[in-house]
Amino acid sequence: MISFESDYIAGAHPALLKKLTETNLESLTGYGNDPYCESARQKIRAACACPEAEVFFLVGGTQTNSVVISSMLQEYEGVLSAQTGHINTHEAGAIENTGHKVLSLPQTQGKVSARSLKQYLQDFYQDANHEHSVFPGMLYLSHPTEYGTLYSKQELQDLSCLCRSHGISLFLDGARLGYGLMSQNTDVSLSDIAALCDVFYIGGTKVGALCGEAVVFPRHNMPRHFLTIAKRHGALLAKGRLLGIQFDALFTDNLYFDIGSHAIHMAEQLKQIFRENKIPFYLESPTNQQFVILENGQLEQLKKNVLFSFWEKLDENRTIVRFVTSWSTTQNDLDALAQAIAAIQHE
């Protein structure tokens, strides 16, 4: 059965597996101190146009969010997030497990606006009792968001500016960053992100790696003893090579960006299939996650031949579902999908 269930349904991009195999018997020191980790760090610095950046490899997204957020917040601070943000909804309370509150901001299509952030900050500091409340210490964004949407450069600049003027760190969750950077509708580059954020990560797990996220601190602002902090969260890999080798491969010969481009190309074809079959979109997403509205009969038919994700019920008769492309999506997958959809249209 063809699957558009997520961007982590396949193993690793073959180039990564190849490099893991080639280097397999080399004897390397552990915990991220091997030459492949160092090489990957250098390549990431270059890609970010940020030669002084500190780069640390962690294993997965939820882990990265909780280690980064808790290490950068003061005890009396919480993290601001879109109400629909991953840390606020689908991470099983991992942030609260570190003792910090997720402070919810209103959102539109998964995005927060400088306007609503400004309002939040104004209300907070006007409250005579704000010392009895959690201080906003960080803004968490995901780019692409949970809904596949992207911030424009102007939007990021406005948020960044507001954060800096209030002493709030800006953290960008880039679990799907590769797909965001290669969207046809973005003016945001990796170096823009490095310039505007205080910390961000370049997602590996959803962009071709078996696992791994590269956290980037662009301005010598990695929390002191970050390795110890990661260990304390159970996030330090003994065989750090597993992460270093994969990111070294991802940032060799433009692979990370090529993976992104391929998935975007597939997503654009996928959008065309839905459009041609008059299946409406829930929202306009410029990346590899596409949300469409199926009538319940269509949904039942389609799921006999295709795997995709249930998102939420729109009403009694219609359901929002998600289709995702990735580096592993093939033209065959799309052709089969086109057939399957055409079939349900004609029943």
Next chain:
Amino acid sequence: MISFESDYIAGAHPALLKKLTETNLESLTGYGNDPYCESARQKIRAACACPEAEVFFLVGGTQTNSVVISSMLQEYEGVLSAQTGHINTHEAGAIENTGHKVLSLPQTQGKVSARSLKQYLQDFYQDANHEHSVFPGMLYLSHPTEYGTLYSKQELQDLSCLCRSHGISLFLDGARLGYGLMSQNTDVSLSDIAALCDVFYIGGTKVGALCGEAVVFPRHNMPRHFLTIAKRHGALLAKGRLLGIQFDALFTDNLYFDIGSHAIHMAEQLKQIFRENKIPFYLESPTNQQFVILENGQLEQLKKNVLFSFWEKLDENRTIVRFVTSWSTTQNDLDALAQAIAAIQHE
């Protein structure tokens, strides 16, 4: 200057101070094992018509909320609360500090409804990925709420019933319980609360004590080794007598309820003063907290002679402010307030 700033502006009800003084030189064992604590427990059991209840004395409200909630939740659970609930807004993240998320429910005048709770639970369990989310393990209510409003017996029964059918504990924050129980507009008694809740507390700090909250577990359901858990949160008082003696006095000769009645009587007069002066109420509160809307000019005038709390700006010209009565409010206070308000009306 007369003050309606809060219900903790004075010391203790004189009967409590008297009893503390009379017993002061008695040599008593610590940590709540003295006969006054035991006597207070018995009187509270009687007042709750719950002879088998377990009663534990803690020092303050935020402490009580965090110790009770964290000791009753499983690791994978969070606590549901009105979006405006004290634990969600003005406790500086004390719940999250214990590792648990506060799950926000929509509210009306500070209250949550069985309908919105039902919707939340339905959405939660319908989500195919709910194992990646925080499980709802407890419902937190305050009675009276942050806005002085009260649940009806029917509302509490509906919420209780829904909680029980979903294995969710029901916790009632009674920081101002005395004022709620003696409202002229309530059909809820202490024994109703004991019957419907899994845990609740009878507030002392805001109802005549120097400090102290009596946590009641009505059905032999106090978490095991609760004393050790309290200690671990820094919440176990060496001189437990301080709490036991005060609650013993509060539950002697109906004092707790008399204190409530007095404040309600004062609040009704206070409402009358505002009504007569055509100062609108923000909402209808049947307890000791009253929220009125002042024009900015009125506010500036009034605060020269009266202390009250800023609540929030309603719009450019008007502000919501709070007036609170308590056991220590006197007829003189009210007469002076009436004069002060009349004065601003005639300027």
Next chain:
Amino acid sequence: MISFESDYIAGAHPALLKKLTETNLESLTGYGNDPYCESARQKIRAACACPEAEVFFLVGGTQTNSVVISSMLQEYEGVLSAQTGHINTHEAGAIENTGHKVLSLPQTQGKVSARSLKQYLQDFYQDANHEHSVFPGMLYLSHPTEYGTLYSKQELQDLSCLCRSHGISLFLDGARLGYGLMSQNTDVSLSDIAALCDVFYIGGTKVGALCGEAVVFPRHNMPRHFLTIAKRHGALLAKGRLLGIQFDALFTDNLYFDIGSHAIHMAEQLKQIFRENKIPFYLESPTNQQFVILENGQLEQLKKNVLFSFWEKLDENRTIVRFVTSWSTTQNDLDALAQAIAAIQHE
């Protein structure tokens, strides 16, 4: 029955109760912002000869230890303590509850030495893998210790010097500080402590207050937003006056020191009684806690008439027990004790 069970068996020193009663009806603002708290802070600053000290009132000892320690440590740090330190043995894991490890140091009669601290630090930094271990971030001392013993000024200076050269905070738990300062065998004053420590507290609960500990940060080094941090730990009292008024009384007319002197005077008499009756001491304590060795038969006899604390079994036939004096110990208590002990000697 006479009791030497602890220094928290009675209520408050009468002067404190008197002041609480006199001020009871005054309308005061909450959370430590009232004039009595401010007056108490000023008097404590003067007593410490530290005009710029920041002073914060908390409720009890375990709470103070956990709030202070967790607010001053970095995430990757733990707190060093004598293996017998209160935080390591009898606080139910309150420090670990804040996420920090208690790092155990060898002790002699409850005290740690600069020598063993130096050894610990040397071993730690020589370990090539020390980044995989908890960093020592603070040294916790109690003065008097769990065994009633005291540090000399030289010992404190040596420890302080070592701490400063390693970037380690020095925290002195003064739950019984009044008794230590007034010992006949000490050369350590309150201003010495303020000069040598980074933070310490002046115990109230065990030195005449109903509750309350005054935390002193001598060098403008109170953690930022400490009030919010305290709230988050459930440690902020609504009626802050309860603490402020008591400490204001304790630091008026030398009362805190007079209480200490009285208890020391009583303890010296108590020691004399044991000496005269040839009951051996477990160790030499210069403060208000005395540890003696009773044969099991003596213990059984004595406990019929006197309350004291079981400490630990020395061997099959002998037990270490603790007798404590306080501000509330009277000459009558001692005379009765002398009789009771003489009685068991002659059986």
Next chain:
Amino acid sequence: MISFESDYIAGAHPALLKKLTETNLESLTGYGNDPYCESARQKIRAACACPEAEVFFLVGGTQTNSVVISSMLQEYEGVLSAQTGHINTHEAGAIENTGHKVLSLPQTQGKVSARSLKQYLQDFYQDANHEHSVFPGMLYLSHPTEYGTLYSKQELQDLSCLCRSHGISLFLDGARLGYGLMSQNTDVSLSDIAALCDVFYIGGTKVGALCGEAVVFPRHNMPRHFLTIAKRHGALLAKGRLLGIQFDALFTDNLYFDIGSHAIHMAEQLKQIFRENKIPFYLESPTNQQFVILENGQLEQLKKNVLFSFWEKLDENRTIVRFVTSWSTTQNDLDALAQAIAAIQHE
């Protein structure tokens, strides 16, 4: 340069990489719900002779220790460990980060005895104030220990029996279990461990996998919603296949045990080399970690050609160092080591 630095210096056993490569393009569901995870679980159940065991895959050792320990302890409990246990020394406080104290037991060559455990429990429950202390809720053992030593079946039975009679869980850290099971000096089998422990894990990272530890709950005692708990600790891998496929390969055709045997065979040869060269052992280890004592001159010479781990200084002139074999150690490595050691002997 040849390396005996650790058992995680190489990548994965080639059979694991092969299987990862073969299955790479298969489209699989995430989070451990794929057929390879299920197959691996079945094979592990069979290997443990425990058909009803629940098996959960986590990424690394520290993570596994903290997730398992915190999910099985009650709030008022801590975990007992040898003073030298990994959780007490080299996990950066990961256990304390979950709020639980590590309770230190005396050890001999890394092992704890039933005798010292019994003493601990006796002292604890005899203490009249034990409710003010952390309750012992679990015993943590590692097998092999930090020093490569092993428990005998009798020793495990005695500890297990004592734990069960006191309601204490027994948790065995098997990060190097494969090497322990295949030691020539053990009478402990995998099914013995499943019968005697309440939870244990079969280490992958140090026994041929890129990463991964298989946690086994033998008696339907996996904490409820363990997946959610793992997620909350950042320990749930999106591509669960990475762990499932590797463990499936490890438990196919006896590979896990063959890897263990090979490393033991290499370790026996390594011991012979040291013996022949009269280099003394620090202790007798029957597994893949060997601790020898080098004179400082020898150490300097040897480290020019061989990588090994510094353990601790024995005295001014001698140092304890560690040599480790693994699945990747070759006969060539040993021959080169023999030459290098012979060389330093003749200088």
